[in-house]
Amino acid sequence: MYREHTIGVVIPAYNEEGFIGDVIRGMPDYVDRMFVIDDCSSDGTWDEVLQAAREDAGVSESFVEASGQELGYAKEARTDGGGMLAERAIVHDPVGRVVPIEHRENLGAGGAIKTGYLAARDADVDITATVDGDGQMDLEQMTRLLDPIVDDEADYSKANRLLYKEFREDMPPFRFFGNSILTFLTKIASGYWKTMDPQNGYTAISSYALENAGLEDLYEYYGYCNDLLIKLNAKGMRVADVAMPALYGDEESSISYPSYIWNVSGMLLRGFLWRLKVKYLVLDFHPLALFYFFGAGTAGLGILAGLWALYTSLFLGESLFMRGTGSMMLFTMGSMFLMFAMLFDMQVNEGQETQVRE
Numbered sequence: 620m621y622r623e624h625t626i627g628v629v630i631p632a633y634n635e636e637g638f639i640g641d642v643i644r645g646m647p648d649y650v651d652r653m654f655v656i657d658d659c660s661s662d663g664t665w666d667e668v669l670q671a672a673r674e675d676a677g678v679s680e681s682f683v684e685a686s687g688q689e690l691g692y693a694k695e696a697r698t699d700g701g702g703m704l705a706e707r708a709i710v711h712d713p714v715g716r717v718v719p720i721e722h723r724e725n726l727g728a729g730g731a732i733k734t735g736y737l738a739a740r741d742a743d744v745d746i747t748a749t750v751d752g753d754g755q756m757d758l759e760q761m762t763r764l765l766d767p768i769v770d771d772e773a774d775y776s777k778a779n780r781l782l783y784k785e786f787r788e789d790m791p792p793f794r795f796f797g798n799s800i801l802t803f804l805t806k807i808a809s810g811y812w813k814t815m816d817p818q819n820g821y822t823a824i825s826s827y828a829l830e831n832a833g834l835e836d837l838y839e840y841y842g843y844c845n846d847l848l849i850k851l852n853a854k855g856m857r858v859a860d861v862a863m864p865a866l867y868g869d870e871e872s873s874i875s876y877p878s879y880i881w882n883v884s885g886m887l888l889r890g891f892l893w894r895l896k897v898k899y900l901v902l903d904f905h906p907l908a909l910f911y912f913f914g915a916g917t918a919g920l921g922i923l924a925g926l927w928a929l930y931t932s933l934f935l936g937e938s939l940f941m942r943g944t945g946s947m948m949l950f951t952m953g954s955m956f957l958m959f960a961m962l963f964d965m966q967v968n969e970g971q972e973t974q975v976r977e
Contacts, residue, residue, distance in 0.1 A: 621649040621762065622769045627744035630737030630949060631728055632752035633658040636667055639752040643671035643717060647758060651718045652734040652744060655752075656708065657724040664752075668719055676715020704737040718742075729843030732820075733834060740829050748823040756821045763861050764823040771857035772973055774828040775851055777814075777844070778821035782862040801845070801883065808891035809848040810898075812965045813972045814860050817845050821863065828856050837861065841884035843925065849890035852968065853897045861975040905967065910960035918953025921946050 620626065628650050632639045639655070646653055655672075657665045665974035692905065705709065709717040720734060732749055739747040746768050750756050760778070767773035780790055781798065790798070820845070824832070831854050838846035851858065865952040874934055928942030 620651060621746075621765055624745040624765070624769055625651045625743075626765065627652040627654060627739040627742060627747045628733060629739060629747060629749045630655045630752050631658060631731030631735065631749075632656060632660065632664050633725070633728070633731070633844045634660045634662070634664060634666065635752040638660040638754045639664055640667045640690070642657055642750060642752055642754055642758075643668065645758050646675070646716070647761060650716065650748075652713075652739070652742060654720060654738045654742075655717055656720045656731040656890050657723050658727070658731045665719075666723065668717070669714065672714035672717035672719060675717060675786075679941075694965060696915050704734065704741065708734050708738075710738060726839055728841050729837065729846075730839040732843055733837045733839055736824075736829060736834050736837070740826070740834065743826065745826050746823055747826070747829060749820055751820050757864070760821075760863050761823075763863065764821065764859075767859035767861070767973060767975060768823055768825050772857070774856040775824045775847075776822065776859035776861055776975075777816075778819045778863040779814075779816045779860045779974075780819060780864060780893045781815045782860070782974070797880070804884065804887050805845045805848060807961070808845070808877060808887040808894070809849055810852040810964055811858050811972055812968065814848065814858055816860075817848060820844060828854075831856070838886055840882055840886070841879055842886050845883060846886060846890055851893050852971070853894045855898075855901075855971065857971050857973065859973040859975055889919035905963065906965060907960045907963035910956050910963065914953045914956030914958075914960055916953070918950050918957060920951055921948070921950030924949055 626649060628646060630639070630642060630653055632655060642653065643653060643804065647927055653672075653675075655668050657668060683767065707723060707730070709721045711721070718738060720738060722731065722734065726734070735749070736747065746765055748761060748764060750758070750761075756778070764776045764778065767776045782794075798816060802815050806812050806814065807818070818841075828851060832847060832850050837843055837850070848858070895908040895911060899905040924946030925943065926948050928939055931937040931942060932939035
């Protein structure tokens, strides 16, 4: 327990042999539960999870013979999340603080986080943190993620590796480049305009936010953290961005970047449109949604008109100036509406973001 709050930690693991054990053994004493999800690993990850759990609990080999039995709440849980949890995973009896969870099929990083969130929600912990199983996260820094939630300054907090130059320099160049692009796209899609490093998996979320985040529809790929930000913003949740370095070691990323960028970009567009509909048209009304739609449509029409003007000039001999002027005016007007929409969006969400620098 940390400052009178029960703490759970979700730890996804896929082929993390050699890393996951150290993460479990290094977990701070104030953590009450660790939900460790083995995403159908093909190496010795599962055995290492059980061994580390025994060591963390300080018990003998015979203590975990019952770990083949499913927890009661995995079979008889409440109907909204428990049924889904039982369908996707086998939740074993706790070994000390560790709840070992086996996926029935490989669901990816986002799927493992979703499973852990469902288990944590059913366990009724006050705050749920997420920590990767590869040892990249400094566990001594976890309290910096917990404090904004305990102090009621945020409903969700996440680490940020981009805020300080010395933190950015530790990040491999290809990761920094891709992260910067996704940061910009996620700002637009989520409405959290000050939040950076959305791919960071070192996070903490309150039980209230977890209950209202729509876990059943959470994206089950590497963009789950971006999707969660979109869902939290639509429900008016507060987010804290906590400056924090990452630890890079010998672990290898399993991300296929071409498919990753394609899939996440499509998810961000769908999430952006969903957020506008829910937040500004369904739950409340704000004209910025109409500004976005009108601006995008007008700017797109201007681009098409410009391409047509160029075609007719090159192949039909018509005046580029006359047609080009009209297309430029359309594009300019559409761009102005988009800028106004972004400005309104920033103003609406200004009080929902906090940056923790120290």
